[in-house]
Amino acid sequence: MSHESQKTSAPWPKRLIRLAVLGYFVLFALLVVATGFLRGFFTPPASQPIAFPHTVHADKLGLACDFCHSGVEQEASAGAPALSLCLSCHNSIATDRPEIKKLLEYERRGEPVRWERLHALPSFIHFTHQRHIQAKLTCDACHGAVEQMAEVRRVRSLDMGWCVSCHREKGASRDCATCHK
Amino acid sequence: MLPEIQNHLVLLKWLLIVLIALVCPLLALMLGGTTASLASIGITRRTGQKDSPAWVNALLKRANPSAQHDTLVVLTVIASLLLFKIIYRPQLFSNLAWAGLIWMLATGLGLMVACRYRLTGRGLLDRAALAEGGIGVALVTVSYFALACTESLLLTPEYWPRMAGLPYLFLSWHGLARFAEFILLTGAITGNALLFSSPAQRPPEADLPPDGGAHRIGAWLALGSLFLWPVVLCLDMALIPALAASRLLSGLAVLSILLAASGVVWLAMYLQRRQGQFTHLFIGIVLLLFWCWAFMGHVAREKILIPATLAGLAPKPKPDTAKPQPDAAKPQPDAVARGTVDGKSLFEQKCTVCHSFDQRVVGPPLNDVVPNYSAQPAELKSFLQNPVKRNPDYPAMPNLGLTAEQAEAIAGYLLQQVSP
Structure with missing residues (x-):
């Protein structure tokens, strides 16, 4: 009887070691993911309320940075820039575009555009x-x-x-x- | 020639990845194989034995097969470094620094191969050959450490122009973590070579042969390296510049931990059963780990080293120049062809979005306002360069940062158009 119980209990240390090894790697995998979360690797970049294209204003039109x-x-x-500055041009330019419509909607509601600070x-x-x-x-x-x-x-x-x-x-x-x- | 090559950046980047994926395992095997062999010979000498185990000879030959192999590795490293310079930053380091690195690496590899020929040709206990090998290993290790730090420095482009004044930045903690990762991968691939490349290939059912414990050493070396991998990787992820990190990078890091875990499981099974089933599986795991690690470096570089990031970092010839003048550096095609600035094309590009000659758009109709300047073209030019609000019915005209030449060209075109 005791011999049988010895036989059945023998694999336990090995199972424990296997579990410990598995736990070790899983723990570090979780640590890598946690580090990513803590350092913001998984956070998508803040999107602005209006997709303002610097490529158009600063590059194509060549507006100086300090204009806005x-x-x-x-x-x-x-x-x-204040909403009024945007509207000084966009009251009449490209008013049919979706992003400009958003701008006009802000004006209609009397709300400032809350740009995300980067x-x-x-x-x-x-x-x-x-x-x-x-x-x-x-x-x-x-x-x-x-x-x-x-x-x-x-x-x-x-x-x-x-x-x-x-x-x-x-x-x-x-x-x-x-x-x- | 350089700008032309840079038009094929995607191709060059893929070429760089392939070269790194090829050269890193080879370099690691050369370094690890020579180090393990020299260590074994050193132990043999201390214990007073006349001959080292046979596996040492075999490992030396496998790690440093020939001078041609060594030349190929050096040439691949040179090509990779050249690609780094072309793709990312020609002025990152001086040519002297790059040449010094390559010289150190080539000399180290050359000494390692010379050591291999002397040891396998004249007997394993040649003292001069041992010293030669030791110096070679040290040189290659130091040059790889420098390369790892350089790779890390690439991820902090904001420091590049300041490199000349801050040589200590060359040594970075993240570079140290990447170097430690390379050493662990070297341990894994050397362990793999010891396990499966020694002359002690034997039938699965046999007991361990008297091979000086090469299999056991190899298994424990690989096991230890794979066990330490997640620790160093966590350090890497904690130290990497945040702007270079991404979800993909974290995913690759987790994948590499899974690969290390599967390598450990395979090794445990191998040690337990003492038979080499699916030998190629373990070699594959180690190579995949190498490639995963190399690709992580590429992903980090691609995340941060976009042209918009690199702008503003090149040393400026005249640091006291004022605001950037976007169009000053970008002459119009017509202007380039004629060697002058074309007022019409500039007007169409810069002004038509707000101005028309015969009707109000954002600004007033030009036919109403430009004739006021017919007698004072210089004043119109001055207004174009430094616009001020004149009419309360219209918004202020933005300063477009026009150069004197551009303003003159536009003013000339406008006056020509409105003249009767």
Whole structure:
């Protein structure tokens, strides 16, 4: 009897080892997926309420960046254009297109367009566009070739190492208080 | 010549993937096979034995078959590096840095092959040959570490123009993780070579032969490498720049863990039964793991290195130039043909969306406003370059960033059109 029970219980350690090995690989597979979720690999890029084509406005028409982002030279934030600026042209241009109809609908409802912010910095960072434009930095140094993007995406990490490397290269201040509030 | 080649980027990228998929397993086998053989010979010398096990000789021959094989690997590496420069960034590193890397790799591989010929020809305990092999292994390892860091650096294009001032960026944590992955893959492929390439091929039913434990060493080397794979891979995924990551990359990472798990299962079955069923299956798993890893690198590069990302990174000849002038760098076809700026084509491209000569569109009819400038063409040119709101009934005209030459051409065309 005892011999029989020994025979039946023998595979258990092996089964446990197999389960442990399986669990080990499954655990790491889950960890990879979790890392992806935590770092936003699975989050689709934020889509804008209106598909604004920079390829048309900045490339084909050649509008200067500060025509729409008027705060770029004088303020901390470059700013998104007011609805009225869009409508100054689009009250009469391409009014039959679906995206322009959306724009006109915003006007009818008296609502501002809530653009998704792609270049958000942490709240403890003090960044001003004004200082960077004054330092003769071109827009594409931080934003890439926006005029080539049908839908704008972030192309720089905006992390501290990146900022510091540029400050070092340009001889700008690297004092903590320059950027940190 | 370079811009012409860059017109075939998709083809070049596929060629690069194929070259990497070919060269990485070969390089790993050369490195791992030589290292394992040298380690075994070192142990043999320490224990006072006169001859190393026969499998060492076989492994050395398999890892470094010939000088021609070595030349082929070096040429493939050179071609891959050249493709990296053409596809992604010609000015990433100086030619001197690339040449130094290639020299180090070629010398290391050459020393490894020379060591193999001397050891297999004159006897396994030749001290000079051992030193030669050791230096070769060290050189190849260092050059691969540099290559892994370079590959990681590609994923942070924003640092490239600053490379000259920041050599320490060359060493990146993500590059270290990729290097560790390569070492683990080297362990897996060397273990595979030890398992199935030693002269100890024997019938399945036989016990382990007296092969100096090559099978056991190979099995444990491969097992250890595959077990450590998920750990290093997690580190890679945690360190990779977020802008280079994607769902596909995560999917490939999970796939590689599944491949490693299936390799472990196969090895466990092999060790338990001591027979080599479906030998090719394990070789296939290791090669698939290699290709999955190489493809992960490609997916990460493709996610981040789009032309729009690379714009603004090239060193600018005059850093104090003001805002970008999109059309200044893009002369019109007609203008190029005649060597002048064509006012008519510029007008059609830039102005007709808002202006017509005889009716209101967004702006006023040009026939009403342009004649005001008939006597002052310079003022019209100035207005085109720096428009200001004049009429409250119309929206402000945007600044189109016209150059002086373009503004002059458009002004000339407008005045010509409205003149009686």
